[in-house]
Each structure stands twice: as C-alpha cells, then as structure tokens.
Amino acid sequence: MSSTLLEQTRAHHEEIEKLERLIARDWLTNESQAHKDKLYQGHRVKGFLEAIASTSGKLVEIYEDADGARKEEIAALGGLQAENQNVFSAYYDRMKEIRDYHRRHPSARTVEQEDLDAHIKAEPPVYFTGEEALGRFLDLHELHAAFINAKFGPKDGDEEEREYMRYLDTFHQLDSIPRHFKSSKQYRDYLSSLLAYLRSFYERTEPLKDVTQLLSKVEAEFQNQWAAGTVPGWEGASEAGPKASENVLDVEAYDSVQELLEVGTERIKETLEHFGLKVGGTPEQRAARLLLLKDTPLEELDAKHFAKGRRPPKKGAQANGGGDAGREKGAYETALQEAQVRKFCELLKQVISDTRGHVEMKYAQTAEEQDKDLEEQDASGGEESDEDDEQIYNPLKLPMGPDGKPIPYWLYKLHGLNQEFRCEICGDASYWGRRAYERHFREWQHQHGMKVLGIPNTKQFNEITVIADALALHKAMQEKSGTAVWKPDVEEEYEDSQGNVYNKKEYTDLQRQGLI
Template structure:
C-alpha cells in the first residue's frame, strides 16, 4: 500500500498532467462539428477527473485519522534513515515480485487516445434525428403535449416555435399530466445540454431562471400565472367539500362530485364521527387546501420558468431543427430514401464540413455560385459584377453590378435611409443615391404639388344664384363674408 505522501504526490502530478492535456486539446484547433464536440467532452472528462483528485487530496490533507502526521514525523524524526531504508526494501520487494511489469508514462494516456473509438462513443449519445447535436428531437414530447387536456392541436413545426410559450396552455389544463410533461421536457433539455455543451454550467443557468421567476411571481406578472382577482368567499365556500376536504373551481364539477361513491362514503364516515366539527375547524381545512393548491401552482410555475430559460438558450438549435424539418417535408419519398442511404453509408457529415472549409482557389475573387464554387469569368463580365455602385443614402454601401444596384432601391437598407431623411421611398427617387439630390427632388415635388393644387383652385368655376361665375377661391371668400 502506498504511503499518504506518495498518494498526494501522485495526485498532484496527475492534476498537472490533466491541465496540460486540456491546454493541448485547445491548441488542436478542431475544424468539424464533431471534432469540436469531441474536444468539449474530453475537456469535461479531464475536469471531472481533476475535481475527483482534488476532493481526494482535500481528504488526505484533512488527516482525520492522523496517518499523514505520523508519516511526516517518521520520515523527519531521529530514525529517518531507518525509515528510508525500510521503504526502499519495500520498493525492491515489490519489483522483485513483479519483474516484467510495464509502466506507461502518464502523458501517453492523454496523447494516444483513439479518435475513431471516441467518435463512435460520441455517436451513440445521439439519435439519428439529432444529427450529432445539430438538431433537437422533440417528437415524443410533441405527442405528450397533444395528449394534454384542452390544449390547441398544433403540428410539429408550430410546436418547435411555441415550445417555450407555456402561457398558451390554459390554466385548467395545468394538472398532474401537464407537470409530468414539463418534467420530461426539462430532463430532455438538461440531457441535451450535457451531450452538446458539457462545459455549460447548468446550475448557474437554473439559478438565473429561478431569480427571474421570484421577481415576476412576487409582482404577479409571471406569464400564464398573472395575478387575478379572487372569487367571492361565499362562492369558494360553497364549492368546498367538507367530507373529502377538497376545493373545486367549477359548479358543474362540484355537482358531479356530490353524486360519486367516494363522496357518499366520505359523508357517511363524517356523520358517524362523535365530535362535531366547528366552524373554525372548517375554515382551517379550507385554508389548508387552498395553501396546498397554491403550492402546487407555484411548483408548476417554477418548472415553467426553468423550461422557458432552457428553450431560450437553445433558440439557435430550435430554429435549425425547424429548417431541417421543413426541408425534409419538401423532399419526395425517393429523395428522402436516397438521403437516408447516403447518411447511413457516410456515417456522419464531417467530410462535407471539411470540404466546405477547404480553401477554394479564386484569384480573381469571383462571386460564388449555387454550388459554392466561383462563377465563370464570362458570366461575371456579362452581368457587370465588376462595376461598383455606391449609394450615399444607404451609408455609402457599395453594390456590385447593375442588377444588384437597381434591386436595392426596394430593399430594407435603402428604405430605412429614406425614412431617416423623412422622404417617402417612391418611384420618383429611383436612381437617386445622393442625399443632396434626394432633398432637392423632394422640395421640387412639394412645390409642384402645391402649384398644381393652386391651378386646380383657379380652374374650378362656381356660379351664384344670379349667374355670376367665380373661381373656387373667390367664391369661398365671398360666401364666408355673406356677400352671396
């Protein structure tokens, strides 16, 4: 058995080796999605080992049984040479009994890792729908959501958009089944975080969600649980079953409960009691039931707050999942089968990622086509993509090619610039790129509009009762003065 001091030395060395292994992992510069994911999992594994060794070291340094202190006293006391030779004899005896034992250097444990085996183990953590953590797989949770009472039936795409909008679920549906759904959703999100972001501090994220919940719950503004005026006490008392010690929210449900066997049996048991229940005891029971109901609502609201926070953090993956589902729905059956066969043959999409990241030979800096390769030079010259068009209204943004320049007048950037100038983005301002020219044209259009209105006033003729003819302005002036 190793001495306490040797165990401490070995653990300190292992922690330093683990720190160096983490540094080497981050210096590897992974290129593909799987390599980045594998790096995070390896670093997380090293950190967990460091925490375990640090915890063991803390226990050894505490020295609750005094073994470490006795060992230090033995190696530093008057008989230190005798202790040294005794330990040396023990080491020699051990190697004499194990003459051919191979010892692996600690650094090699981290450098000679089998990448293919690690990637296979990583693949087994994800389902085919999740595609190594790129997408979410919420089909089972979607089915569980559809089985809830009184919820709106939505398709899978709509569910992906509204998964965090739990306030859309009616409060009457938030019972035991709904709470089970929330727990399943929360556990899936936490498991997905551990598989795709093992270095993420889940506890910190949860505490952040709880802090926001406490604030909104105290103010009565938590979504789906907004403060509502309580019902009249007489009405609440009338829907309280004294025999079953249960509060009901609807008169119809309460009436149906009165005819049930459970209520009849409980009523008979209540009638057989020798001591009568006082009014104060009845009020206490009602208040106890209300407190229990409020506690259950709060626990459900806490689950909602955590789930909503997780869903917000996973917004990017949800959007990617939605786009992937839409793409798959647009495929024909033959295309879908062909895609599945290619995915099964390749095993992963790392090769495609590596091809995307390869440097493309493009000395002329030509635009990329639909296939990700530079377009032909003749096509580049045909469309005039080498000509630059600058627009001052768009913040001196440069458009390459006449087609892109003409199209930009109806795009958001130019429209936003015109709004900032206080000028309507009409067809009159087509081809106008200078702020000064835009203001000049706008003033000119306003003057023309004003003169046109004056001309229309002069052209219109009005006749009074005596047959005198006036233009509109003169007629209005005489009428206001009472001369007509």
C-alpha cells in the same frame, strides 16, 4: 498504508498536472470548427475536469489528516524514530514499501507522450437519436404526440394547429395555455418531460456549461418575479391563487339549469374542470352539477361530484399543509418549471430555428430523396467531410439546408423568401416570404401587439400592419356597430291583407307588380 501517503500525494498531484496538460494540448491540437469535432472535444475536456475534481477531493482528504497518519510519516522522514529503531533500516523499509506501491499501481508512473496523444484523439460515447443528428436538431416527436392528445392541446378538427411544424413554433409558449389546465397531472407530466428533454439535450451539446448554476440563477430571478406577481401566465398567482379563465362562469348569476345551458356546453365543461368537478354526463347533468356551487361551498360538496384526485381538502386541512398553501406550492413549482423551459428555449433558439428548417426541407423531399440521404449518412457513419470545414460562400445570405449548405436560389425565389414584409404592430418585425407573413397574423407576437392596442385580433384586421390603420379601422367598426341609424327601406314593416310582413322596399315592388 501510512508509509505511502506522501507517495500517493505526489501521484495525485502528478495526475492533476497530467490532466491539465491534456486539456491544454487538446485545445491547441484540435482547432477544427466542425460540429462533430467541437462536440467530442467538449466531452473530452469535461471528462478531464471531472477527473481533476475527483483527484482533488482525494488530496483534500489526505491533507486534512483526520487519523494523523500523514503527520507521523513526515515525522519519520525527519528522523524522529523510536530510540530502539535504526535510522538506516527504517530508510530501506520505506524504500521497499515505495517500490511495492509502484509495482501494484503502475498507472502512477510517468505517462508517455503516446498516451497523451491517444487521450486527445478519443471519441467519448455521446448518445443522440438519428433525428438529432449529433445535436444539430431537436427530436420533439414524442412530446408532440403527447401534446396533441392532451386536453390542453389543440382542439379536434384544427389540423393546422396539430402539425409538427406548428408545434415547433409554439411549444415554448406555455403562458398561452389556460391556467385551469396547469393544475392537472397530465400537464405536469408533460411539462416535466419537456424540461427533462431540453436539459438533457443542452447538457449533451454544451458539456462545458454548468447547468446547475444556470438553473440557480433562473430560480433566483423567478422568485423575485413570483413575489411581484409578474410571472408570464401566472400574474397575481402568489397573492390570490390562480386566476379564473375568461370562460369560467360566475355561478351566482344563474338560477336554473336552463339558464346555464343557454351559455353553451363548452363553457360549462371548462368551469367544471376549473373547480375540479366531473365533466361527464348529459348537458343537463353537467349544468345541475355546476349549479350545486350556488348553495354549497366547494370544499363541502360530496366526493362523488369531483374528478379523481381533484377534491379540495375539508375546512381546517390548511393547518396540515393542504388548502390554498398546497395549491400555491404546486402552482409555484409548475411556474418555475415553465421558466426553466423558457430559459433553455432561449439558449437553444438557433437549434430550434435549424430544426424547423430541417423539418421543412424534409417535407419538400420525396421518399426516394429521403432514402438516399439516409443511405449516404449510414455509409459515411455520421462523419463530416473536409468540405464542411471550409468556409461556406453565401453572399446572398440564403437559408441553410439540411446538408449545411445554402438552399438553391431558384427554391429561394419560388417560396418568395426574397420578399420582406414588415409589421409595425409586432414591433417593426420583419417576415421573409408571403407564407411566413400570412402565418404571423395568428402567432403570439402579433396577437400580443393587438392586445396591447386594445383591438380584437379578428379576420377583419388581417393584412393590416400599421398601428394607425388598425386603430382607424377599429374606431370605424365601433361607430358603425354602436349607432342605430334608421333605415326605412329595410326596417319599416308592411303587412298585406293575408297577414304577410314585408319591409318597405319589398312591399312597394310587389305592389307595383300587382301581386298585392
């Protein structure tokens, strides 16, 4: 009703002021540093801010006055009535309408102090799985199962790479996955699920952060990197499309099926997958299928040779949005999602570290201890004790256990976590404990450091952490393998009367014994 527009405007302004007081009172009243209290406070404040935005939108519509009703009501308050209308009767009519409005909308009345207290003590519904423990840890078990069963996951037989602990260390290293796997639907689905989970977890644990603005900044930075061809794992993709893997064969260099079979079936399969061809059949059939590319362009091959959904468009299809343009768009979207995953992993770095410690501690517990922890958690209803609010005394800086307290010192000493190992190749990084030190030789940071030095990361270089020592050993190995030193005792051949061939040392020993 037009006669109550001004009253609605007053009520909306009062609602906004009430919400602002609620936010201020919430920050001043709930100063607890407990994880659960801060989490619920953030979600309460987010709800208040969303209500302010919604009410402000209603006010904007009233002030824009598209139908002119607000202007008419203001004119009526100024006494600009029709000549045949009594001013006093108009006044009492408006008074009656305002009372009827408040009778129908009792929420528009003044809010009591008790109502404010009830609002700031409410616990908003926030869903977390049991493994996430109210946003303390990540729950990546479903994604881990999808990863180890995927073609781009660890190979069969490599049990260490298939462990959940290993996955927590490497799930964000998407640039290490070969690029020819990234065009598959399986990888795109996995990447979308990983990004959706990380975004959902971040929004649930950091409700006051603007995720949309965050992703906009990531995309702006990504566009510059993509144009310059410096996106990790996608170098040069914007100029020449996805680069071939090191294991992709140059078909032009082979003339027969037998020559292709000599390089190994694994490389033939990777090359077929790179070009979108089928990988089934016997090794001879795979090699013959790959050899077709020697005389026939990829887009002119029969459709029966391609895997489902991998056939490239025919010539002239680029004008309709296919071809290289379509593939580059798909690569751009995949690379952008990878950049967003890396950003969320950077923001959740501490949570990932805590998750790894939590899982490691669970592995060290017996079944009875785990059942006891679950019973205690169910009995407490997930609430934190007053001890959690107290400052933890940890002068030795021991790692934190799943209960939020430092682990026992005897366990700290047992795992050797008091021993520091430094690696100059990794940028002078520190590793605490022998186990972490030995594992880091297989991790990406050490591998990247060896790659920068131009040295293969083989077993011969394990336990070497000084750059000068690594370069010296690499030089010695090159000199040893590159020079052909004649060793007559080993390489000079002798033949007896029966046609048996021996080296000089063996022949001399047998001759002395009278056996020849």
